[in-house]
Structure formats: C-alpha cells, structure tokens
Amino acid sequence: MSAAKAPAAMGVALALALFGLPAQPAARAGADDALDAFGFVAERADYAPPVAEDVTVYALTWANAPAAKVLAATTTGTLIAAADDGLYRSLDHGARWARIEALEGVQVTAILQADQGGLYLGTLGRGVFRDDGAAGWSDDDAGLKLSNVLTVALGADGSVFAAGVVGVFRKPAQANVWMRADEGLDGQVVNALQLGVDGALYAGTRQGGVYRSLDGGARWAPFGLEGAEVLALLALPDGALLAGTNRRGIFLHREETGWANIGNFDSAVHALGAHPRDADTLYIGTVNGLFWSPDRGKSWHPAQNGLGKDVRHLVAHPSGALLVVASGRPWVAFDRIARAPTPSSPAYLIWL
Numbered sequence: 001m002s003a004a005k006a007p008a009a010m011g012v013a014l015a016l017a018l019f020g021l022p023a024q025p026a027a028r029a030g031a032d033d034a035l036d037a038f039g040f041v042a043e044r045a046d047y048a049p050p051v052a053e054d055v056t057v058y059a060l061t062w063a064n065a066p067a068a069k070v071l072a073a074t075t076t077g078t079l080i081a082a083a084d085d086g087l088y089r090s091l092d093h094g095a096r097w098a099r100i101e102a103l104e105g106v107q108v109t110a111i112l113q114a115d116q117g118g119l120y121l122g123t124l125g126r127g128v129f130r131d132d133g134a135a136g137w138s139d140d141d142a143g144l145k146l147s148n149v150l151t152v153a154l155g156a157d158g159s160v161f162a163a164g165v166v167g168v169f170r171k172p173a174q175a176n177v178w179m180r181a182d183e184g185l186d187g188q189v190v191n192a193l194q195l196g197v198d199g200a201l202y203a204g205t206r207q208g209g210v211y212r213s214l215d216g217g218a219r220w221a222p223f224g225l226e227g228a229e230v231l232a233l234l235a236l237p238d239g240a241l242l243a244g245t246n247r248r249g250i251f252l253h254r255e256e257t258g259w260a261n262i263g264n265f266d267s268a269v270h271a272l273g274a275h276p277r278d279a280d281t282l283y284i285g286t287v288n289g290l291f292w293s294p295d296r297g298k299s300w301h302p303a304q305n306g307l308g309k310d311v312r313h314l315v316a317h318p319s320g321a322l323l324v325v326a327s328g329r330p331w332v333a334f335d336r337i338a339r340a341p342t343p344s345s346p347a348y349l350i351w352l
C-alpha cells in the first residue's frame with residue numbers, strides 16, 4: 001500500500017470499528033476514534049459525484065441507538081435524536097447516547113438549531129421547547145397559540161418560526177414572545193417550512209400546495225402545486241426549491257421555468273436532502289425507503305442495502321455522511337464504496 005493510501009485505509013478501519021458492521025468482528029471504537037472517523041470522511045480531497053452504475057449503497061446503524069423519529073446534527077457535531085420516550089443526545093458521533101430526562105415522554109416532531117445558539121423542539125401537544133445552553137430545557141410558549149407543532153424553521157433575520165395545525169407563529173430574534181404570522185395562508189395546515197437562499201420563506205401545506213412569504217411571514221401567497229399535500233421542502237444553493245408530496249412525486253422549482261415533476265413516486269415523500277458539496281446529488285426519504293439521484297432528478301436509484309424502510313427524516317451532515325431515520329432507528333448511510341483494508345475484514349465502508 002502506498003504512503004498516500006495508508007491514511008485512507010486507517011480511516012476506513014476506524015469507521016468500520018466505530019459503526020460495528022455485522023461482517024466486521026473488531027471491537028467498536030471509542031469517542032476519540034469516532035471523531036477521527038468523521039474527520040476522515042470530511043477531509044477526503046478526491047470526492048467526485050457518484051456514478052449510478054458503479055455505486056452500491058450500504059448503511060450502518062449504532063447498536064445502542066434509540067428508536068428515533070427525528071434526527072439532527074448541530075454545528076458542533078452533537079447528534080440529537082427524538083424518540084417516543086423523549087430526547088437523546090450523543091456527543092461522540094453515535095458511540096454513546098444519553099436520554100435527557102427533563103423531556104421524558106415528550107413527542108418531538110422537529111429539531112432546530114437557532115442562529116443565536118440553543119435548540120428549539122416542535123412537539124405534539126406541548127408546543128415548543130427551548131434549550132438555551134444555560135438554564136436548560138423549558139417550555140417556550142409565551143404568545144404561542146399552537147400546541148401541535150409540525151415544523152420549526154429559521155427566518156432570514158434570525159427569527160424562529162413554528163407551524164402546524166393552526167397556522168404559523170414567529171418569534172423575533174432576542175424576543176421572548178411569539179406572534180401570529182400567517183396572513184394569507186387561509187387556514188392551511190402547514191407541514192413544512194423552508195427558508196430560501198433569497199430570504200423568502202416557503203410553506204408546504206396539507207391541501208394547498210406551496211405558499212411563499214417575501215416579508216418574513218407577515219403575508220403569504222400561493223406559490224404553486226395547488227391541491228397537493230406537500231410534506232417536505234428543501235432550498236438548494238442555486239435558488240431552486242425541492243418539494244416532496246404525498247403520492248404525487250417530487251417537484252423542482254426554478255424561477256425561470258416554474259415547477260417541474262422530477263420523480264413520480266407513488267408514496268409519501270417525508271424527507272429531502274442534498275449533498276453538502278454537490279447540490280446535484282439529491283436524496284429523498286419515502287415510506288418505501290431511501291432513494292438518491294446523481295443528476296438532480298433525471299434518474300433515481302434505490303439505496304436500500306441494509307437500510308430499513310419508511311424513511312421519515314434525513315440530514316446531509318457537513319462531514320459528508322448522510323444521517324437517516326429509517327424504521328424508527330438512526331442510521332448512517334454512505335454512497336461511495338471502499339473495500340476494507342485486509343482480507344480478514346471483508347466488510348465495506350461507503351463515503352460521500
């Protein structure tokens with residue numbers, strides 16, 4: 001093995017040990033090795049978009065991970081997983097998980113890291129919780145007339161938005177009180193909120209397609225896909241907008257061409273993602289599993305090997321790993337394949 005290849009092989013070995021593939025008998029690595037393994041993924045200099053014909057996607061899951069429904073990664077690398085019995089945190093990239101006892105029994109639907117620091121949680125029946133890093137977790141419901149929160153999002157000015165069954169609410173940055181921000185939504189149930197690269201705010205609704213606000217949520221107007229139930233939205237770096245629907249497929253919006261169907265999926269599309277270094281590589285999570293496209297929707301390919309179906313949430317981690325919640329467990333999926341460094345380790349690691 002050449003000197004140039006040696007660090008890569010060591011990184012593969014670390015990651016294989018960390019995630020404990022069934023075919024790999026080595027003991028699981030500790031927290032330091034977890035950080036090293038993610039660093040190896042992030043520091044690769046030879047990344048190229050995957051080619052569908054020669055890529056196989058496998059998935060690795062943490063042995064002691066909670067039965068999660070929502071998964072998020074903060075800017076510091078902390079993983080947050082929400083399960084039916086509360087919220088879990090991992091400080092070592094999934095090697096160990098701890099339940100946050102203060103939120104035991106809270107049903108979390110959405111996780112958001114705010115610009116000014118701290119985490120926001122949308123919940124069913126309990127409104128919004130906030131952890132500001134100092135006082136810990138607490139109800140954040142002053143002025144919030146919304147108990148069933150389906151989505152939370154950041155606005156262009158750092159405001160936090162919460163939406164669900166009875167409209168949209170906004171809390172300005174540095175403020176402590178929520179206020180209504182849903183004029184023009186006509187009573188629509190909001191499933192998803194997304195901040196666009198142009199500063200506009202988009203809402204995916206249960207019956208009315210997509211709405212857009214150009215003034216920070218003060219007023220909303222229809223923005224296409226009328227009649228569709230939009231379950232997920234994703235803003236791409238070039239200004240395009242991706243929408244996942246319930247049984248009507250995947251749609252891509254460009255200012256110059258409007259909406260176009262880029263995938264006829266006859267199932268609910270709950271999650272959307274794009275590669276952090278190649279926005280043409282897209283991921284979608286459906287009730288029938290994970291799919292990916294290397295060419296912005298011109299072709300789609302299943303990514304099922306070892307991965308549970310019913311993908312409800314995914315995060316394209318800045319390190320290059322794709323974090324997925326499938327069949328109630330958090331997984332790490334990779335889409336470039338490398339053979340393990342020795343014949344006694346026939347397992348595979350796949351990286352972006």
